[in-house]
Every structure is written in structure tokens, then in C-alpha cells.
Amino acid sequence: MAEGSSGSEFTLDSIRKSLIRQEDTIVFCLMERAKFPMNSALYNQSLDLVPGFSGPLVDFIVQETEAVQAKAGRYVNPEENPFFPDNLPPSLVPNYNYSQVLHTGGASININKAIWDMYLNQLLPLFVVAGDDGNYASTAASDLSCLQALSRRIHYGKFVAEIKFRDAPHDYEPPIRAKDADELMKLLTDERVEKMVKKRVEKKAIVFGQDVSGSNNADSKHYKVDPSVVARLYDEWVIPLTKRVEVEYLIRRLN
Numbered sequence: 321m322a323e324g325s326s327g328s329e330f331t332l333d334s335i336r337k338s339l340i341r342q343e344d345t346i347v348f349c350l351m352e353r354a355k356f357p358m359n360s361a362l363y364n365q366s367l368d369l370v371p372g373f374s375g376p377l378v379d380f381i382v383q384e385t386e387a388v389q390a391k392a393g394r395y396v397n398p399e400e401n402p403f404f405p406d407n408l409p410p411s412l413v414p415n416y417n418y419s420q421v422l423h424t425g426g427a428s429i430n431i432n433k434a435i436w437d438m439y440l441n442q443l444l445p446l447f448v449v450a451g452d453d454g455n456y457a458s459t460a461a462s463d464l465s466c467l468q469a470l471s472r473r474i475h476y477g478k479f480v481a482e483i484k485f486r487d488a489p490h491d492y493e494p495p496i497r498a499k500d501a502d503e504l505m506k507l508l509t510d511e512r513v514e515k516m517v518k519k520r521v522e523k524k525a526i527v528f529g530q531d532v533s534g535s536n537n538a539d540s541k542h543y544k545v546d547p548s549v550v551a552r553l554y555d556e557w558v559i560p561l562t563k564r565v566e567v568e569y570l571i572r573r574l575n
């Protein structure tokens with residue numbers, strides 16, 4: 321369950337606490353990626369930089385990294401979803417006994433393709449500067465940290481949906497049986513919470529991303545990642561994608 325927790329507590333409150341903690345991770349990951357320029361050669365489909373591997377260098381680095389992490393058991397954890405699920409090696413380490421709170425249908429939900437596309441094509445250009453400093457491996461490692469943090473947060477929608485279902489099965493069962501995605505979307509939406517989330521992540525980008533100097537004349541207008549981009553990230557992508565996971569999970573909840 322929630323990162324670093326024993327899994328004994330499963331409430332909407334505990335799930336939301338984890339989402340709040342994950343905001344810190346996401347903001348710090350974006351700040352780390354912003355240290356590097358765009359380095360667009362990394363994403364170029366036709367450069368074939370690695371002999372014997374056809375595709376962008378970022379695909380090569382992510383696939384190889386995921387393979388190592390799969391062997392070390394990363395994807396046995398129901399909170400983790402790979403970006404390249406095909407041909408992943410099995411875990412080689414003894415299984416950790418993760419608490420199994422999700423309905424079995426939840427395991428098949430993986431919207432990482434949409435997350436990958438959003439991150440590389442829409443988000444990156446909003447917060448990194450143009451240019452090429454040749455640090456492709458470090459840049460890709462940084463991209464993968466961002467992608468994994470975003471993926472974990474968005475797929476946490478499975479846990480949010482499970483607890484919402486358990487808290488109000490009588491409300492959720494009719495639209496689930498009717499496969500009414502619009503009604504499910506309405507039921508699970510809490511606009512007050514969404515507003516708070518967007519405000520808070522913008523504030524985190526301001527607080528975590530300001531330059532800290534020894535004197536009192538810090539430049540409070542310069543942030544490592546534009547706080548409005550972080551608010552937009554949540555408004556346009558993170559929250560809608562989390563809700564998409566929630567609906568997909570609920571639709572399968574009674575199968």
C-alpha cells in the first residue's frame with residue numbers, strides 16, 4: 321500500500337496522504353530534469369544511436385532500466401506499472417508480501433502509453449530550456465524518475481477507486497452494472513479537493529523551487545520549474561488521467 325506504510329491502514333484519508341507526499345516527489349523530479357536542456361537527440365526516432373537497437377535512445381535506456389528493476393521485483397508491487405511491459409524478465413528476488421487490496425481486474429490497467437506521450441510531447445517543452453549538453457544518459461534517468469513518479473501517482477487511482485467503492489457500494493453498483501462511465505466520473509469527482517490539490521502543488525513548486533541564498537536578498541521571482549506549469553500539469557493531465565484510471569477500475573470492479 322502507501323509507500324513506506326505497513327498496509328494496515330486503507331482509508332480515503334490515508335490514500336490522499338500518499339497522493340500529497342507523491343506531489344513532493346513529482347515536483348523534485350521535475351526540478352532535477354530542468355537542470356538539463358531538452359537534449360532532443362535522446363528522443364529522435366531516426367538517429368539509431370545504439371547499434372542493434374532500433375528506436376530512440378530514451379527507449380533503450382528505459383527498457384534496459386526497467387528490465388533490471390523487474391528482476392529486482394519492482395513490478396510485483398501492485399503500485400508499479402512498467403512503460404515497456406512486453407518481454408520484461410521475471411522477478412529474481414523472493415516475493416514481498418504486498419497487501420492485496422485491489423480487485424483482480426485492476427492489475428490489467430496500465431495507461432503508461434498516454435503518460436509517456438503527455439510527458440515527452442506536451443510537458444517537457446513547457447519546463448526545459450532548448451539546447452543540447454550531451455548528457456543523454458543522465459537526462460534519460462531523470463526522465464524515467466519523472467515518468468515513474470507520474471505513473472505511480474496516476475495509477476494510484478486504482479486504490480482511490482477501491483476505497484470509494486468500499487465506502488459506498490450502493491452508490492457505485494448501479495452505474496458499474498450499467499457500464500455508465502459518465503455517471504461514475506460524476507460520482508468520484510470532488511471539485512473542492514481538486515482545487516486544493518492544484519493550489520497546493522503550485523505552492524510546493526514556489527517553496528521547493530526558489531533559489532536559497534545565504535543573504536536576505538534571494539531572488540524570489542526565479543523558480544527551478546515554473547509553478548504555473550506544475551499547476552497546469554495537475555489540472556490538464558495528472559488529475560484527469562487519475563480519474564480515467566478510477567473509472568476504468570470501477571467498470572471492472574464487479575467482474
Ligand SMILES: O=C(O)C(=O)C[C@]1(C(=O)O)C=C[C@@H](O)C=C1
Nearest residue numbers: 480509510511513514517559562
Ligand atoms: O482524492 C480523491 O477523491 C481523488 O479521487 C483523487 C483526485 C485527484 O486526482 O487528485 C481525483 C478526483 C477527485 O475529483 C479529487 C481528487
